[in-house]
Amino acid sequence: MKKQLLTCMALMPALIFAQTTIITDNFDSYTAGSGVVTQSSGLWDTWSGGGGTAEEALVSSAFSSSASNSMNVINGGPSVYLNDMILKFPSTYTTGVYDFNFKIYVPTGKGGYFNLGGNWVTGGTGYQYGGDFFFNADGTGFVDAPGTLVFSYNMAAWNTVSVRVDLGSAKKELFINGVSIGQEAWLASAGFGVVDIFGVAFSDATGGTQVTSDFYVDDVELINMTGVGVEETDLNNQFVLYPNPSNGQFGIKINESATAQYEVLISDISGKVVHAQSINAIDSKVVNFDLDLLPGMYFVNLTNGDNSTVQKIQIK
Numbered sequence: 001m002k003k004q005l006l007t008c009m010a011l012m013p014a015l016i017f018a019q020t021t022i023i024t025d026n027f028d029s030y031t032a033g034s035g036v037v038t039q040s041s042g043l044w045d046t047w048s049g050g051g052g053t054a055e056e057a058l059v060s061s062a063f064s065s066s067a068s069n070s071m072n073v074i075n076g077g078p079s080v081y082l083n084d085m086i087l088k089f090p091s092t093y094t095t096g097v098y099d100f101n102f103k104i105y106v107p108t109g110k111g112g113y114f115n116l117g118g119n120w121v122t123g124g125t126g127y128q129y130g131g132d133f134f135f136n137a138d139g140t141g142f143v144d145a146p147g148t149l150v151f152s153y154n155m156a157a158w159n160t161v162s163v164r165v166d167l168g169s170a171k172k173e174l175f176i177n178g179v180s181i182g183q184e185a186w187l188a189s190a191g192f193g194v195v196d197i198f199g200v201a202f203s204d205a206t207g208g209t210q211v212t213s214d215f216y217v218d219d220v221e222l223i224n225m226t227g228v229g230v231e232e233t234d235l236n237n238q239f240v241l242y243p244n245p246s247n248g249q250f251g252i253k254i255n256e257s258a259t260a261q262y263e264v265l266i267s268d269i270s271g272k273v274v275h276a277q278s279i280n281a282i283d284s285k286v287v288n289f290d291l292d293l294l295p296g297m298y299f300v301n302l303t304n305g306d307n308s309t310v311q312k313i314q315i316k
Helices: none
Strands: 020-025 044-046 058-060 070-074 084-093 097-105 112-117 129-135 140-143 149-152 158-166 171-176 179-185 192-198 214-224 239-242 249-254 261-268 273-280 286-290 296-304 307-315
Touching: 020 084, 070 192, 084 214, 129 158, 129 171, 149 171, 149 179, 179 296, 192 214, 239 307
Parallel strands: none
Antiparallel strands: 020 214, 044 084, 058 070, 070 214, 084 192, 097 158, 097 214, 112 129, 112 192, 129 140, 140 149, 158 171, 171 179, 239 249, 249 286, 261 273, 261 296, 296 307
């Protein structure tokens, strides 16, 4: 059971990364076949407000990334709009860095969509879209509009989706299965306050033809990443990862001036620690790793007392 609003600091490795998990939901505490809104204790809503309408998605046990339920979002065919689910945050954030993560399953020939936006009021009055993300029926996708950021994903399989919203730089970055698709401008000047998961879909990356929307969402989470890299100025030039991308064999080269003990934590995109060890920079300036890791993006966190820095490494 994992339906909750969290206000405390998440435990390891979040303490190391200074992450705060704000929202998490895997739908497993709900009853399959019933509405999400009516079972979520106020966590989820619909665009127009309230459950019991065609806008409310149902809980499903047909597919799940983490046993045993997910949320099934559908429409009634091209331009026949039905489910429109709103995940409103505890507040609208105007500063900081946030990750919105979830798993998506799109059956063959279907499609899906979600958007992230600014301040939310029921019915969407004055709503500002920060980013639109389309999963097309041919296994492609695009961000904001056809011809911008285009990606591919695995149909009839679970995909990990992560969007990092950096309100300081007004940028968003999309990751599909741990691989960065690229950055686009964050378009909501009001900040970041809501996720809208809507039953609309297109046939391909041209965005010209609508098709049936039918997809599943699981393992939703919103994480405050603002603390990641706090006080990293003293460390961010003291080590280099190479090669990057890597096949799991890579090294950390430490600046010649470094003479301290360092702690290294390597975590996957979900925050799970996959490797941890200490480095004594007095004894060695180069540390080599040979890790059996699944392809995807990982975070290498180097700490020395109160200071820390994080660098990304791509495993292929």
